[in-house]
Amino acid sequence: MAEGMIISLINNLALLLALGVIYEVSYSLPSRWNKAVEIIKGLLIGMICLAIMLVPFQFTSGLVFDTRSILLSISAYVFGPIPSIIAGAIGIAYRVSMGGVGVFTGVTVVILSVALGLLWRRIGPQIFPRRIWLQIYVLGLVVHILMLGAMFLMPFESAIVVVRAIRLPVLAIYPIGSVFLAVLLLHQRDRHEAMGRVVEAENRYRTLFEGSKTINMLVDPASGKILDVNPAAVDYYGWTAQQMKGMRVSDISTLSAVEVKNEMDLAVAGQQNYFQVQHRKSDGTVVDVEVYSGPIEIDGKTMLYSATHDITQRVAVQRELEDSENRFRRLIDSAPAAIFIQADGVFVFVNRFTMELLGAKRPQDLIGTSVVERCHPDEREAVQKRIRLLNESKLAVPIRTGTMVRLDGSTVIVDISAVPIQYKGKHGALVFAQDVTERIQMERVKSEMEAQQRQRQKMEAIGTLAGGVAHEINNPISGIMNYAQLIQDKATDGSEQAVYAGEIIHETERIAQIVRNLLQFSRQEKQSHSYASPYDIVEQTISLIRTIIKKDQIELEIEMEPGLPKLKCRSQQIQQVIMNLLTNARDALNEKYDTYDENKKIRLLVQQHAKDDRRWIRFVVEDRGSGIPVEIKDKIFEPFFSTKPKDLGTGLGLSISFGIVHDHHGILSVDSKEGEYTRMILDLPVDNGWDLK
Structure with a gap:
C-alpha cells in the first residue's frame, strides 16, 4: 500500500506544475484587468485543486489523499489571501460533495493549509530572512x-491506522514538493519583476532621450557609428533620423576619423567628457558645438551617450576678444580707471590705477595673487561664483557694488563689472573697478539727513496737532475745574460734596499737566538752551508713558539720586530720548512676556558721577527682555536699522536719539546680554559748554 500511495502521490504532484503556468498567465493579462487578476488567479488555482482532487490516492472508501495541502499552502504563501481563499473555498465545496468518513478531516486540512500559508507569508521572512x-x-513540514x-x-482506531500508513510519504515527500513548487513560483516572480524594471528603465530612457530639446545621440565607440538620434538632432543637422543612423561621427565632425576615435576613447575611459569641436550640417554649414559625452551600458555593451549644444555665437565672441587682446592692451594699461585681468582666479595683468586702488607699489605685488583674497570676507563666496561664470561658462556678469581690501588692510568701495576673455590661452575676465567710496559715504549722509528731516517734519505736524488738541481740552477742563471749585467753596468741610469736588479738582489738574507735558514734548521748534531739572525731565516723560506701561502689566521702578544738579540742555529733546528708550524697553518686554511676569519690569536709574574733572548726569533704562544679539549690537544706532516689524518701527528712533545726545556733547551707549537684559546708558554733562545768552 505504501508503494502504491507514493507512486500515486508523485503523479499527483506533477499536476502542481500547472501552478507555474497560472503565474505566467497572470503576468500576460492586459493591464485593464488588474483589478480582476486576484480573482482570476483564485479561480484558476481552484480548477487545479479540483484536478488534483479528481485523481487522488484512495485509502479507503470516503478517505482520499492528494497534494491539495501543498497547492493551497504554497498558493497562500506566494499569491496572498484573495486567490488562496477562493481556491480553498472551491476545494472545500468539492470535498464536501465527495462525502465519506474523511470529509470533516479533508475540510480541516484545506483550512489549515490556507491559514498557515498566509501566516507564514508574514512571519517566515523574519524567522529565516536569507534562506x-x-x-x-x-512551512511544508x-x-x-x-x-x-x-x-x-x-x-x-481509524486515525491510528491512517497515520501509520501515510506518515512516511507525507513527511518525506510533501515538504520537498512544497519547496520545489515555491522556488519555481518565486523564481518566476523575480524574473518578471526584473523584466518589469528593465522595461520601465528603457521607457524612462526613451522618454528622456526623445523628449529632450538638447541634441542627443547614441554612438558605438568601437566603430564610431551613430546608433540613435533624437528629434532635436534631426532638426539641427538637417538629415533624417534614418540617414543619421547610417552615418559615423566622423561624417559630421571636421576632425579626422583618428582624432574622433581618440576623443571617444577618452570619453569611454571617463578621462574627458567635454569636447569643443566643429560639426557639419546637411547643407554644408560648419558650426561650433560643445559635446558632453559619457559611457552608458545597453544590453551589456558600452555605448556613448552624447549631448550637443550649439556655441557658434559664443565662440565667435571669444575669438573676437582674443583677436583684440593685443590691440587693446596698451589702451587698458593707460586708461584712467582701475582695470585688471584675472585668469584662473588670480591677477595676471593690472594697470596703474589698479595698483593705486589696492595700494600696490609695483605690478608684482598683485600678479599671481588671488583675486578673491582682495575682496571683503563677507563677499568672497559670491565673488567665487562670478569668477566661475566668467571662466567656465564664459558669461559676462553685471555691474555690482562691493568692497575690496587693500594691501594695508584698509577697505575701498567699488563698482565692479567684468566680461569673459581669453588671455594667453587661458579663460579669464577683463575687470573694471571704479572707486565709489566717497559717493557712497555722501549718499549715506544724505539719506540720514533726509530721514532726520522727515522725522522733524512729522514731529512738527504732531506738535501742531497736539497744540490744537491741547487748547480744545484745556477749555472744558478749566470749566470743570472752576465748577468743582464753586461746589467745594459752598460745601461743608468734610462733607461728601467737598470730598468729591476735591477729587474732581485733583484729577482735572493732573489732566491739565499731562496736556502741558504732551504739548511741550511734541514741539520741534528750536528750543533755547536752558538749565533743566533731571527730576522735571523724568516726571514729565513718565506722565506721558505711565498709563501705557501700566496697561501692558509692566512694573516701572524709578531710582533718582537726591540732590541732582540742573543741567544745560534742550529739555524736550532729552525727554524725547528718554521716551524712546522707555518705549524700546516696553516693546522688548512685550515681545518676551505675553502676560504678567515678575521680571516684566523697567528700571530707570538717575545718578550723578564725575569724569575727567566734569560732573555728569547718568540716565540708565534697564529691561529684562531678550537682549541684543552680538552680531547686531554695533548697528542699532544706524538709520533705518530695526528688528521690529515694519508696522511697529522705522529704525530712526535710536539714530535720532544718538544725534540729539551727540549735539548735547553726551554719550549714548548700550550694555546687553542676549536672552537676559539690556541697559541703555545716557550720559549728559551738567555743563555742556553752551552759551545760554
Whole structure:
C-alpha cells in the first residue's frame, strides 16, 4: 500500500506544475484587468485543486489523499489571501460533495493549509530572512504535521491506522514538493519583476532621450557609428533620423576619423567628457558645438551617450576678444580707471590705477595673487561664483557694488563689472573697478539727513496737532475745574460734596499737566538752551508713558539720586530720548512676556558721577527682555536699522536719539546680554559748554 500511495502521490504532484503556468498567465493579462487578476488567479488555482482532487490516492472508501495541502499552502504563501481563499473555498465545496468518513478531516486540512500559508507569508521572512528554501521546507513540514494531526478528527482506531500508513510519504515527500513548487513560483516572480524594471528603465530612457530639446545621440565607440538620434538632432543637422543612423561621427565632425576615435576613447575611459569641436550640417554649414559625452551600458555593451549644444555665437565672441587682446592692451594699461585681468582666479595683468586702488607699489605685488583674497570676507563666496561664470561658462556678469581690501588692510568701495576673455590661452575676465567710496559715504549722509528731516517734519505736524488738541481740552477742563471749585467753596468741610469736588479738582489738574507735558514734548521748534531739572525731565516723560506701561502689566521702578544738579540742555529733546528708550524697553518686554511676569519690569536709574574733572548726569533704562544679539549690537544706532516689524518701527528712533545726545556733547551707549537684559546708558554733562545768552 505504501508503494502504491507514493507512486500515486508523485503523479499527483506533477499536476502542481500547472501552478507555474497560472503565474505566467497572470503576468500576460492586459493591464485593464488588474483589478480582476486576484480573482482570476483564485479561480484558476481552484480548477487545479479540483484536478488534483479528481485523481487522488484512495485509502479507503470516503478517505482520499492528494497534494491539495501543498497547492493551497504554497498558493497562500506566494499569491496572498484573495486567490488562496477562493481556491480553498472551491476545494472545500468539492470535498464536501465527495462525502465519506474523511470529509470533516479533508475540510480541516484545506483550512489549515490556507491559514498557515498566509501566516507564514508574514512571519517566515523574519524567522529565516536569507534562506527561502528553509522557510518553505519548515512551512511544508508544519502543514503536514498538522494534517496528520487532523486525522484524529476521525475515530481514534481509524486515525491510528491512517497515520501509520501515510506518515512516511507525507513527511518525506510533501515538504520537498512544497519547496520545489515555491522556488519555481518565486523564481518566476523575480524574473518578471526584473523584466518589469528593465522595461520601465528603457521607457524612462526613451522618454528622456526623445523628449529632450538638447541634441542627443547614441554612438558605438568601437566603430564610431551613430546608433540613435533624437528629434532635436534631426532638426539641427538637417538629415533624417534614418540617414543619421547610417552615418559615423566622423561624417559630421571636421576632425579626422583618428582624432574622433581618440576623443571617444577618452570619453569611454571617463578621462574627458567635454569636447569643443566643429560639426557639419546637411547643407554644408560648419558650426561650433560643445559635446558632453559619457559611457552608458545597453544590453551589456558600452555605448556613448552624447549631448550637443550649439556655441557658434559664443565662440565667435571669444575669438573676437582674443583677436583684440593685443590691440587693446596698451589702451587698458593707460586708461584712467582701475582695470585688471584675472585668469584662473588670480591677477595676471593690472594697470596703474589698479595698483593705486589696492595700494600696490609695483605690478608684482598683485600678479599671481588671488583675486578673491582682495575682496571683503563677507563677499568672497559670491565673488567665487562670478569668477566661475566668467571662466567656465564664459558669461559676462553685471555691474555690482562691493568692497575690496587693500594691501594695508584698509577697505575701498567699488563698482565692479567684468566680461569673459581669453588671455594667453587661458579663460579669464577683463575687470573694471571704479572707486565709489566717497559717493557712497555722501549718499549715506544724505539719506540720514533726509530721514532726520522727515522725522522733524512729522514731529512738527504732531506738535501742531497736539497744540490744537491741547487748547480744545484745556477749555472744558478749566470749566470743570472752576465748577468743582464753586461746589467745594459752598460745601461743608468734610462733607461728601467737598470730598468729591476735591477729587474732581485733583484729577482735572493732573489732566491739565499731562496736556502741558504732551504739548511741550511734541514741539520741534528750536528750543533755547536752558538749565533743566533731571527730576522735571523724568516726571514729565513718565506722565506721558505711565498709563501705557501700566496697561501692558509692566512694573516701572524709578531710582533718582537726591540732590541732582540742573543741567544745560534742550529739555524736550532729552525727554524725547528718554521716551524712546522707555518705549524700546516696553516693546522688548512685550515681545518676551505675553502676560504678567515678575521680571516684566523697567528700571530707570538717575545718578550723578564725575569724569575727567566734569560732573555728569547718568540716565540708565534697564529691561529684562531678550537682549541684543552680538552680531547686531554695533548697528542699532544706524538709520533705518530695526528688528521690529515694519508696522511697529522705522529704525530712526535710536539714530535720532544718538544725534540729539551727540549735539548735547553726551554719550549714548548700550550694555546687553542676549536672552537676559539690556541697559541703555545716557550720559549728559551738567555743563555742556553752551552759551545760554
